[in-house]
Amino acid sequence: MSTDTRESTTSPLRIDDLGQARVTRMAPRPTNLKDTGLSETFVADLISKHIFDRGVLTIGELSTAVALSGSITERVLNFLRSEARVEVRPTRDVSRGLSYALTERGRAAALDAMMRSGYVGAAPVPLKRYAQIVRAQTVHSRTVTQSEMYAAFHDVTLDRELLDKLGPSLNSGRAIFLYGAAGTGKTYISQKLVRLFRDLTLIPNAICVDETVIQVFDPALHKVVRPDSVDEMPMLDRGHDPRFHICERPSAVTGGELTAEMLEVRYDPVTRLYEAPLQLKSNNGILIIDDMGRQRIQPQALFNRWIVPLEEKKDYLDLGSGKHFSVPFDVVLVMSTNIHPLELADEAFLRRIGYKIQFSPLSVDRYTEIWNENCRKFRVVCEPQVLEYVLNELHAADDIPLLPCHPRDLLGMAVDYASYADDSRVITEEHMQWAWNNYFVSLADYDVRPGRQ
Numbered sequence: 001m002s003t004d005t006r007e008s009t010t011s012p013l014r015i016d017d018l019g020q021a022r023v024t025r026m027a028p029r030p031t032n033l034k035d036t037g038l039s040e041t042f043v044a045d046l047i048s049k050h051i052f053d054r055g056v057l058t059i060g061e062l063s064t065a066v067a068l069s070g071s072i073t074e075r076v077l078n079f080l081r082s083e084a085r086v087e088v089r090p091t092r093d094v095s096r097g098l099s100y101a102l103t104e105r106g107r108a109a110a111l112d113a114m115m116r117s118g119y120v121g122a123a124p125v126p127l128k129r130y131a132q133i134v135r136a137q138t139v140h141s142r143t144v145t146q147s148e149m150y151a152a153f154h155d156v157t158l159d160r161e162l163l164d165k166l167g168p169s170l171n172s173g174r175a176i177f178l179y180g181a182a183g184t185g186k187t188y189i190s191q192k193l194v195r196l197f198r199d200l201t202l203i204p205n206a207i208c209v210d211e212t213v214i215q216v217f218d219p220a221l222h223k224v225v226r227p228d229s230v231d232e233m234p235m236l237d238r239g240h241d242p243r244f245h246i247c248e249r250p251s252a253v254t255g256g257e258l259t260a261e262m263l264e265v266r267y268d269p270v271t272r273l274y275e276a277p278l279q280l281k282s283n284n285g286i287l288i289i290d291d292m293g294r295q296r297i298q299p300q301a302l303f304n305r306w307i308v309p310l311e312e313k314k315d316y317l318d319l320g321s322g323k324h325f326s327v328p329f330d331v332v333l334v335m336s337t338n339i340h341p342l343e344l345a346d347e348a349f350l351r352r353i354g355y356k357i358q359f360s361p362l363s364v365d366r367y368t369e370i371w372n373e374n375c376r377k378f379r380v381v382c383e384p385q386v387l388e389y390v391l392n393e394l395h396a397a398d399d400i401p402l403l404p405c406h407p408r409d410l411l412g413m414a415v416d417y418a419s420y421a422d423d424s425r426v427i428t429e430e431h432m433q434w435a436w437n438n439y440f441v442s443l444a445d446y447d448v449r450p451g452r453q
Contacts, residue, residue: 027241037126043076045113049120052110056101067122067242118272124208134328140173152195157369174354175333182338183403184359190334194251201284202244214274223248250285258295282331292337299344361401371407382427389429410435
């Protein structure tokens, strides 16, 4: 899966006391086992797997591992002791508290639990509770205003007419279809839309459908935000439910690598783990499907997969064992393509997509703005006559439309050539002609027959 990967899952953004209070109200820390929505035997198996995996653990270490308060962890450990599945081990460091290890009977039970599910992590959130949280923090809860739209794209050269189409489409709650020639900025602009959704969201480490655990949190997609005051005391029954990570709203991008399997719950028989599909991981955020029509799944099949979620705001999934369940479908769905929409889908489906927004070539003025911005970025001197040469002698002569990608790409190649030729930071017509010849593919003097050139 190709998502908007980040090298670190920790954001430089932080949560103030007000933000911490909001997430605590939305998802308070469970104070007893009933509040978790999980059975005692389920949590006992999870704790047993943690001890099986790591050896000897204290209540504090186990509480942190399963993301439950110390009082809940202690109750379950007492249950395990009554079942003769754990025993107290002596420790030299009294300050760490009691340490627990598995008995022979406990190891057998833990191994059996591991064979049924390979999940060893924070306690999962029941499906019903997860659905409540998703609805409470829906991505469609806020209204994007014109001033906010202009502010979000203040550093992007873009016609305001296009922004005035994109803004209302975000308020509609419906899917958005972007189309136009390659290089017109569809992917670049769509990924910038996340700037308009900078509030916090809660992402569970995992959810459970009955007692089947499905991993949701993905460090390649979910960007964790550190609170101003991190609760380092999991034994205390306060703060937000730590089974949830506090994150920025998800922003997932997938392109030609998208397959039908990525949109369904996936099970790995080796690790015995279930993984959430892409759209579930993207809940409460933005999901961008780039290069529509070039996926390893037929466009019609992909569109058919989205019909029900788009209309009902609900997605239907199964676990591959006959067990079906539904989850909220709460995403800003953006589809982008350089193929004409009517070549991908019929009018009946396109009607279900609220907004079809075309990206067109630039005007000379907009092209000039982007050209000058890139000259500053590359720190090169480029006289006005060089731009005139590019516009009138290159673009016009070859009938090449003015696209947002051209200034950056052509100037970048010209800089490469100038550095190679004489280490100059002055870009000339010769440099631009060289870049042009190596940027565009020409068949004018090329014989495509085998062995001929």
